[in-house]
Amino acid sequence: DAKTTQPPSMDCAEGRAANLPCNHSTISGNEYVYWYRQIHSQGPQYIIHGLKNNETNEMASLIITEDRKSSTLILPHATLRDTAVYYCIVRVNAGNNRKLIWGLGTSLAVNP
Amino acid sequence: NAGVTQTPKFRILKIGQSMTLQCTQDMNHNYMYWYRQDPGMGLKLIYYSVGAGITDKGEVPNGYNVSRSTTEDFPLRLELAAPSQTSVYFCASRQNPNYGYTFGSGTRLTVV
Numbered sequence: 001d002a003k004t005t006q007p008p009s010m011d012c013a014e015g016r017a018a019n020l021p022c023n024h025s026t027i028s029g030n031e032y033v034y035w036y037r038q039i040h041s042q043g044p045q046y047i048i049h050g051l052k053n054n055e056t057n058e059m060a061s062l063i064i065t066e067d068r069k070s071s072t073l074i075l076p077h078a079t080l081r082d083t084a085v086y087y088c089i090v091r092v093n094a095g096n097n098r099k100l101i102w103g104l105g106t107s108l109a110v111n112p
Numbered sequence: 113n114a115g116v117t118q119t120p121k122f123r124i125l126k127i128g129q130s131m132t133l134q135c136t137q138d139m140n141h142n143y144m145y146w147y148r149q150d151p152g153m154g155l156k157l158i159y160y161s162v163g164a165g166i167t168d169k170g171e172v173p174n175g176y177n178v179s180r181s182t183t184e185d186f187p188l189r190l191e192l193a194a195p196s197q198t199s200v201y202f203c204a205s206r207q208n209p210n211y212g213y214t215f216g217s218g219t220r221l222t223v224v
Binding site: 032034036041042043044045046047049087091100102103104105 | 116147152153154155156157200202204209210212213214215216217218
């Protein structure tokens with residue numbers, strides 16, 4: 001069962017920041033939050049991940065609340081090529097492997 | 113680097129037929145995974161491997177088998193294809209559990 005909740009769809013104007021929210025209220029202290037995106041049935045693409053601190057890379061920023069119950073992925077200047085389904089995922093510790101539980105994601109439409 | 117390569121890209125099987133989905137990676141990643149994605153859904157883990165000679169079941173392993181004789185290759189075997197196995201199959205790898213996945217482009221399988 002997915003441990004995250006995301007809005008099913010969002011719109012964003014090209015050139016503006018896209019802020020994608022995610023709730024993970026049952027997250028445990030040692031579970032990471034990962035973000036992936038999937039463009040038109042291609043293989044998912046890793047974006048960013050974090051545990052407690054905010055993270056930034058060349059693709060996006062990840063803001064995690066202090067209580068870790070929610071996070072926001074920020075695409076600072078969305079382009080048409082950012083139109084995709086964005087998955088917020090919590091990494092579940094399971095034995096020797098840490099598995100990702102995938103939900104339904106947010107379908108982001110970047111409009112001209 | 114080619115990354116993660118999956119073959120074939122498309123396949124139609126008749127009920128009861130068998131086939132092997134091929135997956136190879138050239139990044140020397142120890143961890144490899146097989147996921148399936150049904151229409152409009154997130155990914156479900158079928159099998160995974162933490163290194164050559166080691167495999168383990170994921171969430172939905174029934175009807176599938178895997179092997180990992182080398183670091184590079186992680187084939188997925190369907191022995192008796194059923195319509196319920198109609199899906200898109202993604203292979204993924206990563207360097208270790210703290211890194212993001214690299215996904216292949218997927219195999220679209222239809223069982224009729």
